Amino acid sequence: MSGNGNGNGERAGNGEGVGDGDRAGTGDHPATDGGTAEGSPRTEEGEEDSARFAPADRVESVPPSGIREFFEVAENRDDVISLGVGEPDFTAPWPARSAAIDSLERGRTSYTANRGMLDLRRAIAERVTRYGQSYDPDSEVLVTTGASEAVDLAFRAFVNPGDTVALPTPTYVSYEPGVRFAGGEPLPVHTRHEDDWALTPEALREAGADEADVLVLCYPNNPTGATMDADEMDAVAAFCREHDLLVVADEIYAALTYDGDHQSVATRTGMRERTVVINGFSKAYAMTGLRLGYAMGPKPAIDAMTKVHQYAMLSAPTTAQHAAVAAIERCDDEVERMRREYDRRRRYVVSRLRELGIEVSEPGGAFYAFPRVAEVAPDGDARAFATELLEAEGVAAVPGTAFGTGGEGHIRISYATGLDDLKEAMARLERFLS
Amino acid sequence: MDEATRSLLDALVADARESTADLARQTGLDEAAVEERLAELEESGALRGYTAIVDWDAVDEERVSAVVEVNVELDRETDYDDIARRIAESPAVDSLRLMSGDYDFAVNVSGSSMGDVSRFVSEEVAPLPAVTKTVTHYVMETFKERGIRFTDHDDDDRLSVTP
Numbered sequence: 001m002s003g004n005g006n007g008n009g010e011r012a013g014n015g016e017g018v019g020d021g022d023r024a025g026t027g028d029h030p031a032t033d034g035g036t037a038e039g040s041p042r043t044e045e046g047e048e049d050s051a052r053f054a055p056a057d058r059v060e061s062v063p064p065s066g067i068r069e070f071f072e073v074a075e076n077r078d079d080v081i082s083l084g085v086g087e088p089d090f091t092a093p094w095p096a097r098s099a100a101i102d103s104l105e106r107g108r109t110s111y112t113a114n115r116g117m118l119d120l121r122r123a124i125a126e127r128v129t130r131y132g133q134s135y136d137p138d139s140e141v142l143v144t145t146g147a148s149e150a151v152d153l154a155f156r157a158f159v160n161p162g163d164t165v166a167l168p169t170p171t172y173v174s175y176e177p178g179v180r181f182a183g184g185e186p187l188p189v190h191t192r193h194e195d196d197w198a199l200t201p202e203a204l205r206e207a208g209a210d211e212a213d214v215l216v217l218c219y220p221n222n223p224t225g226a227t228m229d230a231d232e233m234d235a236v237a238a239f240c241r242e243h244d245l246l247v248v249a250d251e252i253y254a255a256l257t258y259d260g261d262h263q264s265v266a267t268r269t270g271m272r273e274r275t276v277v278i279n280g281f282s283k284a285y286a287m288t289g290l291r292l293g294y295a296m297g298p299k300p301a302i303d304a305m306t307k308v309h310q311y312a313m314l315s316a317p318t319t320a321q322h323a324a325v326a327a328i329e330r331c332d333d334e335v336e337r338m339r340r341e342y343d344r345r346r347r348y349v350v351s352r353l354r355e356l357g358i359e360v361s362e363p364g365g366a367f368y369a370f371p372r373v374a375e376v377a378p379d380g381d382a383r384a385f386a387t388e389l390l391e392a393e394g395v396a397a398v399p400g401t402a403f404g405t406g407g408e409g410h411i412r413i414s415y416a417t418g419l420d421d422l423k424e425a426m427a428r429l430e431r432f433l434s
Numbered sequence: 435m436d437e438a439t440r441s442l443l444d445a446l447v448a449d450a451r452e453s454t455a456d457l458a459r460q461t462g463l464d465e466a467a468v469e470e471r472l473a474e475l476e477e478s479g480a481l482r483g484y485t486a487i488v489d490w491d492a493v494d495e496e497r498v499s500a501v502v503e504v505n506v507e508l509d510r511e512t513d514y515d516d517i518a519r520r521i522a523e524s525p526a527v528d529s530l531r532l533m534s535g536d537y538d539f540a541v542n543v544s545g546s547s548m549g550d551v552s553r554f555v556s557e558e559v560a561p562l563p564a565v566t567k568t569v570t571h572y573v574m575e576t577f578k579e580r581g582i583r584f585t586d587h588d589d590d591d592r593l594s595v596t597p
Binding site: 065067068070071074075080082084085086087089172173174222340341343344345347348351352396398417419423 | 440441444445448449456458459460461462590592593594595596597
């Protein structure tokens with residue numbers, strides 16, 4: 001257990017008037033106490049419960065997700081066109097769903113190997129050769145419960161307390177909390193609208209990332225939609241080699257790349273041995289709810305992550321693994337159809353935003369645009385802009401600050417929604433701005 | 435076919451009423467280029483028309499559709515094209531395809547009554563010398579037409595804001 005933070009025997013955040021301040025001291029665990037028909041007893045003010053469950057310091061130090069907060073507002077309206085959804089609006093391809101059903105009908109409901117079904121690991125290893133990646137399915141691939149678990153495993157496996165983890169910002173909301181939960185120190189590295197949100201060695205140097213232990217890359221990027229070209233990735237790889245950085249490369253949007261080929265840092269000279277690549281089935285195959293991802297890296301890296309995984313999760317869901325095999329083997333056409341549809345929407349959204357006088361970088365991947373609204377927002381505040389847009393026009397776009405300080409002045413627009421809704425949302429945005 | 439042309443066709447298949455401006459936004463072409471590309475596609479016969487998909491039940495319009503299987507026997511003077519050309523003359527024919535398998539032509543027919551369809555089969559198809567057999571299947575209900583679903587399965591149950 002961590003220290004109590006205030007030195008007087010009471011845990012941080014429990015307010016005043018709490019009796020013993022000792023979580024375990026009373027012995028009256030809610031699940032065994034009372035036994036009334038109504039269930040677990042609650043104190044009048046709920047204070048005793050909050051004292052018992054005062055979070056550990058590293059949990060307390062993490063603020064609630066900015067996305068979650070905005071979600072609460074959006075959810076309370078029934079006329080909202082949501083551009084805040086980071087989830088495909090397509091359904092998982094039928095062959096994948098059918099394989100899941102078939103696995104249930106055959107009673108395949110047991111655990112799989114900790115690392116995942118060998119058939120699936122082989123399929124994954126074969127699939128990623130299209131990105132120039134080569135991994136041994138026996139020892140260098142780990143199937144996880146969503147790419148999110150893989151990210152968490154990487155932090156827990158490789159970040160020691162006090163280690164510095166460089167996080168390009170703006171970026172996916174879970175990295176910073178994940179680093180903190182692992183005891184690490186996040187180091188924000190600001191990427192810039194002017195660079196089309198690509199990460200540069202200059203930005204890494206300015207942020208002090210040459211002293212960092214780990215670098216997290218997420219390209220194609222959530223929330224900016226940015227991709228890195230070959231030269232840009234070469235430059236980042238050179239920086240990592242020079243400063244001996246371990247890299248966690250979240251490539252969950254790799255299959256949703258529109259301009260040019262996906263560039264993986266792990267394919268650069270000397271990078272495979274210092275990189276864990278993470279990918280999954282949620283975005284490209286529209287399988288978000290099936291929660292299936294994977295990590296790839298040198299055997300020692302995957303061994304370490306597997307150790308955490310086998311105690312935390314045992315194995316990824318079996319049904320989803322069967323669906324994933326079918327997804328890889330039989331759903332290429334569907335993936336391509338979805339990619340083309342996103343691409344059309346991407347062009348439409350970017351065109352409309354620019355016609356409205358809003359600056360936006362051309363997103364090269366994922367399904368997000370990250371327009372700059374500082375010039376048209378009240379006091380330049382993107383959060384206020386997003387809130388007012390939601391209140392006045394019922395259009396939900398996520399404030400850029402939800403993705404870190406690098407998102408100041410921007411909002412994230414997801415085009416994982418139908419073109420008709422996108423057209424209506426853009427018409428409302430135009431009305432809002434006029 | 436280049437990517438812009440493919441996008442243009444995808445957009446039109448999804449919605450043939452798209453404005454030139456919206457087509458330009460979706461394809462990355464400018465409006466003049468869209469017009470030019472459309473003209474080329476029409477000229478070459480790649481774009482054969484722009485039609486609406488109507489659920490006639492929704493407007494209480496009596497409409498009967500059928501798929502007619504047609505078997506034919508060719509001779510030295512008559513080939514599939516000759517027969518197809520003749521059958522396609524009828525305004526009742528929505529689509530006409532040469533098929534592999536148990537029959538030769540599949541004819542999608544529509545009319546305002548079963549009598550219309552029957553008359554088409556008995557008066558315009560069956561009498562053709564090459565036709566040896568017809569089988570008519572009346573459409574009982576349409577669930578999907580050219581990619582558009584007629585049933586309400588499009589509820590978006592995703593959360594309104596997610597990572």
